[in-house]
Amino acid sequence: MGTSSSYPSTSVRAIIRRGDKVLVEWLESRGIAFLPGGTVEGDEDLLDALRRELNEEIQGADCIVGSYRGSIGHWWKGERGVEGCLNHFFEVEIALHGDISAQEPGRSLRWLSLDGEESYRLQPPRLKSLLLETRVSLWNFVDLSE
DSSP states (O other): OOOOOSSSOEEEEEEOEETTEEEEEEETTTTEEEOSEEEOOTTOOHHHHHHHHHHHHEEEEEEEEEEEEEEEEEEEEETTEEEEEEEEEEEEEEEEEEEEEEOSTTEEEEEEETTSGGGGGBSSTTHHHHHHOSSOOSEEEEEEOO
C-alpha cells in the first residue's frame, strides 16, 4: 500500500476494540483522543509503519494487524495555521500481558466508550460515527474541523 497524498503528513491508526470501547491515546495537553498509531516515515509501507508505531507506543501487548478499514483526511486549524493529515485505519487484535501503558510523555492509553460523554473528543471527528456504523466496510472521507 502506498502512502503518497496531497496532505502534509500520512498516519496509520489501530482500531483496537474491547466490547463497546476502543483503545485511545489521550493527549493530556489538548484533552483529545486519537487511536494508537502515528506518522508514516519516508518511504515506509503502511503496515510496516503501523507495526513500528504499535511497538513504540503500546507496551504490555502483542498486536496482530487485521483488515484495512479505509482513510479519513483531516484538516484543522493548528498552531501553525491550517494543518492536515491523511489517516489510514486498520483493525488490530491485541493479546494483553498485564497492564498496557503509553510510552510518550503527556499521553496515556485509555479504553474509551463510544457512547460515553468523552467520546466527542475522539479525532478525527467523523471517526466516532464510523466506528459505530457496522455497515460501512471501507471508509474514504475528509473531515474539516473548526
